Amino acid sequence: MSGRRISLTLRVAVLLALTSAVSTIAIAQERAAKDAAAPAPKRDISGVWLYQGGGGQEGIAPDKDMPPMTPWAQARFDAERPGYGPRAIPGGNDPILQCDPAGFPRYLFFPQPYEFVQTSDRVIQFFEREHAWRPIWIDARSLPKDPDPTWSGYAIGHWEGDYTLVVESAGFNDKTWLGATGYPHSEDMRVTERYQRVDRNTILYKIRVDDPKAYMRPIIGPERMMKLRPGVEIAELPCVWSEENSFTKRIREPALGKPNK
Amino acid sequence: MKPKLTTSAALIVMLLVTCSSMLAHHGNVAYDEQHPITIAGNVTEFVWSNPHCQIYLDVKNDKGDVVAWSVESQSPGILHRNGWTRDSIKPGDHITVTLVPAKSGAPVGFAGEKTGKVVFDDGHILRMDLR
Numbered sequence: 001m002s003g004r005r006i007s008l009t010l011r012v013a014v015l016l017a018l019t020s021a022v023s024t025i026a027i028a029q030e031r032a033a034k035d036a037a038a039p040a041p042k043r044d045i046s047g048v049w050l051y052q053g054g055g056g057q058e059g060i061a062p063d064k065d066m067p068p069m070t071p072w073a074q075a076r077f078d079a080e081r082p083g084y085g086p087r088a089i090p091g092g093n094d095p096i097l098q099c100d101p102a103g104f105p106r107y108l109f110f111p112q113p114y115e116f117v118q119t120s121d122r123v124i125q126f127f128e129r130e131h132a133w134r135p136i137w138i139d140a141r142s143l144p145k146d147p148d149p150t151w152s153g154y155a156i157g158h159w160e161g162d163y164t165l166v167v168e169s170a171g172f173n174d175k176t177w178l179g180a181t182g183y184p185h186s187e188d189m190r191v192t193e194r195y196q197r198v199d200r201n202t203i204l205y206k207i208r209v210d211d212p213k214a215y216m217r218p219i220i221g222p223e224r225m226m227k228l229r230p231g232v233e234i235a236e237l238p239c240v241w242s243e244e245n246s247f248t249k250r251i252r253e254p255a256l257g258k259p260n261k
Numbered sequence: 262m263k264p265k266l267t268t269s270a271a272l273i274v275m276l277l278v279t280c281s282s283m284l285a286h287h288g289n290v291a292y293d294e295q296h297p298i299t300i301a302g303n304v305t306e307f308v309w310s311n312p313h314c315q316i317y318l319d320v321k322n323d324k325g326d327v328v329a330w331s332v333e334s335q336s337p338g339i340l341h342r343n344g345w346t347r348d349s350i351k352p353g354d355h356i357t358v359t360l361v362p363a364k365s366g367a368p369v370g371f372a373g374e375k376t377g378k379v380v381f382d383d384g385h386i387l388r389m390d391l392r
Contacts, residue, residue, distance in 0.1 A: 050391070050392070055373075055374070055391070083289070083290055084289075084290065088290040089290065090290055090291050111339070111374075111391040112336065112338060112339065128338055229392070232342065232392075234338070235336075235337060235338030235341060235342075236311075236338070237311050237312070237336050237337075237338055238311065239311075239312070240311060243310050243311050243312065244312060246310075247310075247312055247313060247315070247333075250315065250331060251313070251315060251331055251333045251369060252291070254331055254363075254367050254369050255291045255292070255331075255363040255365065255367060255369040256291060256363070256365055256367075257363075257365035257366070257367050
């Protein structure tokens with residue numbers, strides 16, 4: 001009798017656990033199916049998006065997929081002292097630590113969201129990180145022949161079908177790193193991006209960097225994902241020297257064992 | 262069959278949780294990310310500021326000495342999206358913080374999306390997820 005009761009209790013417990021697990025999965029599947037079923041609007045990538053990636057230390061491609069550098073780029077790379085990656089040392093000379101702009105494309109891969117606003121002639125990207133913005137002209141103009149170098153470059157875009165925005169950009173200065181591990185680039189860098197909106201909530205993102213002055217071959221990034229964040233308002237995260245300096249003195253340096261002045 | 266299905270479901274959930282935390286990984290060479298710790302103490306200051314909000318608290322160590330800890334967390338934007346405000350933590354609050362400590366051994370830590378959390382004595386929890 002006692003054995004039968006235990007057996008019955010065990011069966012009920014297993015059934016409850018099973019029901020709970022199955023219902024959890026069913027809810028997740030239903031939500032995923034609903035998301036996937038929602039059609040992407042045509043020729044529209046507006047909205048607040050969150051990159052589904054790392055914590056801000058990513059480069060264009062993983063180290064193993066980076067092409068060989070030219071001697072020019074190698075000399076720069078060797079002089080860098082990054083705070084992340086296989087060559088990481090505490091402290092370092094990452095330009096963003098002195099409030100230099102991370103610039104494009106680095107600010108796409110931070111963990112803060114960005115908003116894309118679309119008008120008839122451009123897509124404007126507003127980044128929470130750095131409180132920066134970048135216009136992408138979609139009015140059929142060409143890239144300028146000899147643009148003055150800037151932190152974010154000059155960008156033009158066109159639609160390939162109804163769901164993929166192809167963006168080409170040039171005119172970058174050579175002061176930014178291609179990610180926190182310290183890969184350099186030159187003013188000759190040209191970037192091609194593909195924003196493919198596969199459903200309402202998802203952009204698949206691809207990036208290719210051509211910079212023959214710095215790399216022997218193009219850098220091809222892995223396919224990345226951005227997710228729509230309905231209801232989210234982007235905040236402000238500018239690099240303010242007084243705040244950065246205070247943070248360095250109160251947290252960064254003490255963390256390294258330096259006295260807190 | 263049922264136990265097998267339950268096991269499979271549990272494995273799927275574990276895999277999803279693992280993948281999610283890997284995607285959200287925040288690397289910082291100054292901290293020992295492999296060995297999170299939990300500390301408890303009285304808040305002396307809460308700084309709501311970029312680039313990272315900061316919590317300062319007095320913590321009694323094993324010998325009974327009070328050690329002043331400094332904890333960095335996420336940016337105000339990320340914390341706001343997790344329900345924080347600049348008044349979420351006040352001087353005098355007694356809190357428990359899970360963080361990754363500085364490799365140097367200094368009483369400094371990072372409470373981020375991977376393992377970080379703040380727990381108040383009444384049980385309510387503040388998190389730092391990337392969202």
